[in-house]
Amino acid sequence: MKKDFLNLGKQPIANSFLSSISKKSLKSEYFYNLIISFNTKNFLVSVKKPVNPKIQYTNKYAHRASESQTMRKAFRSAAIKLYKRFKPKNIMEIGSNDGVFLKNFARQKVIGVEPCRNLAEITKKKFTTYPNFWNKVLSKKILKKHSEVDLIFSANTISHIPNLKETFEAIFNVMSDKGVLVIEDPSLSSVIKINSYDQFYDEHVYVFSTLAVENIVKKYKLRLFDVQKINTHGGSLRYYICKNNSKYKKTKRLVSILNEEKKTGLDNFNTFKKFAGRVKNSKKKLVSLLKKIKKNNNKIISYGATYKSTTVFNYCKIDTRYFHYVTDTTYNKQGKFTPGTHIPIISPEIGFNDSVDYAFLGAWNFKREILNKEKKFIKRGGKFITHVPEVKILSK
Numbered sequence: 001m002k003k004d005f006l007n008l009g010k011q012p013i014a015n016s017f018l019s020s021i022s023k024k025s026l027k028s029e030y031f032y033n034l035i036i037s038f039n040t041k042n043f044l045v046s047v048k049k050p051v052n053p054k055i056q057y058t059n060k061y062a063h064r065a066s067e068s069q070t071m072r073k074a075f076r077s078a079a080i081k082l083y084k085r086f087k088p089k090n091i092m093e094i095g096s097n098d099g100v101f102l103k104n105f106a107r108q109k110v111i112g113v114e115p116c117r118n119l120a121e122i123t124k125k126k127f128t129t130y131p132n133f134w135n136k137v138l139s140k141k142i143l144k145k146h147s148e149v150d151l152i153f154s155a156n157t158i159s160h161i162p163n164l165k166e167t168f169e170a171i172f173n174v175m176s177d178k179g180v181l182v183i184e185d186p187s188l189s190s191v192i193k194i195n196s197y198d199q200f201y202d203e204h205v206y207v208f209s210t211l212a213v214e215n216i217v218k219k220y221k222l223r224l225f226d227v228q229k230i231n232t233h234g235g236s237l238r239y240y241i242c243k244n245n246s247k248y249k250k251t252k253r254l255v256s257i258l259n260e261e262k263k264t265g266l267d268n269f270n271t272f273k274k275f276a277g278r279v280k281n282s283k284k285k286l287v288s289l290l291k292k293i294k295k296n297n298n299k300i301i302s303y304g305a306t307y308k309s310t311t312v313f314n315y316c317k318i319d320t321r322y323f324h325y326v327t328d329t330t331y332n333k334q335g336k337f338t339p340g341t342h343i344p345i346i347s348p349e350i351g352f353n354d355s356v357d358y359a360f361l362g363a364w365n366f367k368r369e370i371l372n373k374e375k376k377f378i379k380r381g382g383k384f385i386t387h388v389p390e391v392k393i394l395s396k
């Protein structure tokens, strides 16, 4: 049974940065209700009514995984480790974005799948890329042209696809008998522990736990045999999945993480009810901190026009009353406005200047990279604000 535990209110599509805030474009802005549910049977946490993927993954998709040094390094390291461990003869990535993972392999070994055409165009120049949504039709098309795949990799994508049945059945189709599916997605355990409620937005149809993934893949003749904690995106998990009768044995760390998740209560609805209470508190604290800072005539901006910020800004009703603007390094976000709250986005070269007193860490998942980069700001007395794991001004 699905039970709702969190209502984050009316939300826009997290990546739908507006080119203009004319009456006409505001009128056509799409909103939906972001309600989060828990399935008491398989422990899956999901958005109650997912948005249609055709509205989300268009040829204007803004996120470029290569933008961040942290992600470039993380994908390079994943590519090297996975290649060493599984020695695949070929590799397919579902949701290959701008090729940040693929580019670590020889071009004849890899296949990319990427429904956002602007991104698929980038990797198509070098790698075989299918500019399509992942489904059984595509899996059959791929099998006609390529041999079965030994390593299927998918980072921050499977949790975005509402139809898990279609997804895993299509994966089973293309995977060789000794093949491995490796998926990475934000970890529910981290969300609960660090109160990162902004991991919930339209694209994150699911926030997986190991408990849930083990239950789900079982239904599709697949078996979870290993899992690993990774630091990306504010705490993620890398799941290793094989076909039922494959040689891989359940690892000790999988057993230990499953136990840890039970201890955290990820199989218990009460855990999520309590979490929802902490989320409400976080909102109150953040708004009151921003009000206090504003009252003292300080200039606040937000650092990183992230999708996660869309949830925070719209849930907390934070707009230009608080933030002068948002800075972001992504060229195609600059000159636009944040979804729902319509705060201008500008480049850090222009906006992250000496007039800024406080910067809200929208990209809190890159905290280390950002604090390292912005030593000058901190030295001159500039301050970062975060809401994760709790609302505070960062002292260092």
Ligand code: TMP
Pocket: 063, 067, 068, 069, 303, 304, 305, 306, 307, 308, 327, 328, 329, 330, 333, 363, 365, 366, 369, 370, 373
């Ligand atoms: P993400 O959390 O969805 O990956 O988005 C991070 C955003 O933050 C992305 O648009 C790039 C931006 N960003 C900056 O503007 N400056 C930075 O130093 C970093 C690391 C990210």
